[in-house]
Amino acid sequence: MSTVGQSLRFVGAAKSYGDVAALKPTDLMVEPGEFLTLLGPSGSGKTTLLNLLAGYVEPSAGKIFIGSREVTHLPARHRNIGMVFQNYALFPHMNVRENVAYGLKVRRLSRAEVERRVEAALHLVHLDGYADRAIQQMSGGQQQRVALARAIVIEPDVLLMDEPLGALDKQLRRSVQLELRRLHEEHRRTTIYVTHDQEEALVLSDRVAVMRDGRIEQLGGVDDLYDRPVNAFVAGFIGESNLLPARVTAIDGSDATVDVPALGWTVVAPAASGIAPGQDASLLLRPEHVLINAGDGIAAEIDEVVYLGELTALHLRLGSGDRLWARQITNRSLRRGTQVTLSWQQENARIVPND
Numbered sequence: 001m002s003t004v005g006q007s008l009r010f011v012g013a014a015k016s017y018g019d020v021a022a023l024k025p026t027d028l029m030v031e032p033g034e035f036l037t038l039l040g041p042s043g044s045g046k047t048t049l050l051n052l053l054a055g056y057v058e059p060s061a062g063k064i065f066i067g068s069r070e071v072t073h074l075p076a077r078h079r080n081i082g083m084v085f086q087n088y089a090l091f092p093h094m095n096v097r098e099n100v101a102y103g104l105k106v107r108r109l110s111r112a113e114v115e116r117r118v119e120a121a122l123h124l125v126h127l128d129g130y131a132d133r134a135i136q137q138m139s140g141g142q143q144q145r146v147a148l149a150r151a152i153v154i155e156p157d158v159l160l161m162d163e164p165l166g167a168l169d170k171q172l173r174r175s176v177q178l179e180l181r182r183l184h185e186e187h188r189r190t191t192i193y194v195t196h197d198q199e200e201a202l203v204l205s206d207r208v209a210v211m212r213d214g215r216i217e218q219l220g221g222v223d224d225l226y227d228r229p230v231n232a233f234v235a236g237f238i239g240e241s242n243l244l245p246a247r248v249t250a251i252d253g254s255d256a257t258v259d260v261p262a263l264g265w266t267v268v269a270p271a272a273s274g275i276a277p278g279q280d281a282s283l284l285l286r287p288e289h290v291l292i293n294a295g296d297g298i299a300a301e302i303d304e305v306v307y308l309g310e311l312t313a314l315h316l317r318l319g320s321g322d323r324l325w326a327r328q329i330t331n332r333s334l335r336r337g338t339q340v341t342l343s344w345q346q347e348n349a350r351i352v353p354n355d
Contacts, residue, residue, distance in 0.1 A: 005190030012062035033188035040211035082151030297343035
């Protein structure tokens, strides 16, 4: 497995449009060959960060480096960056070969070198034999692969992808996600990927930067973000979550004791950093960690049953009227209206600040 590409560094990079801060001062380091996903809702700043790196817009403050070279004010055409857009931006009057070769011809490479690189790029994305095919004859997934081949054929220092799977249906998206991951594992090219789809981020990424309101809320590996979110926003954005309002009453090492009115219980669980007594917080319970009829616990009634094949999602109503989700291996005896008890392992819960 080879590593392709340069490191990236943002130092205090920021972008404002008048009084609107699209990206607040941001420090970020990306290692060579790393696949980093920028994840967040619309308006969170992820596309702004991508466009600053691509050179499509200039920062209002700060510096940007590709490798050891500062590129803050360098034109986009001099940054050696490959870009894959959501709408693919393919030339409809060109066939597959001509689309992939376009960037190489602009760079005035020899015909032999262009042919060699185009053939290699099409092989990499499993489009051997499609070189003479018209773009209109290609499916959405195939067009996405053509766009990817066109981006990597120039041998960029960095590959940027802006919601590249947004136009594909769910089944095809999943297939192409796995294909992108395979390509990255075989050729670890420095990649920045923008999406609002948390499942996509979990499948593809080495690390994920969760963004909100122009800043990075949390940066880390997918396991870290899922198991140890720093606040309720990250917990709710990564994976499915039950977040129950809580009040912190005590701290003991890495654990917090909280009152949870919805449960009518005092709960002890690992806590995110910065939690303090007297603080309003949330108890995070992932649906797969909620245990049904596993001993003494909290009384609840099954309000809805959603069969997912091997798994079943249960919508549960507590005595307080609050609701939460559990996910269990399918058990046909669990039906709507069934009375159950809920419990969980202490280490599988987490106390997170609301902000």
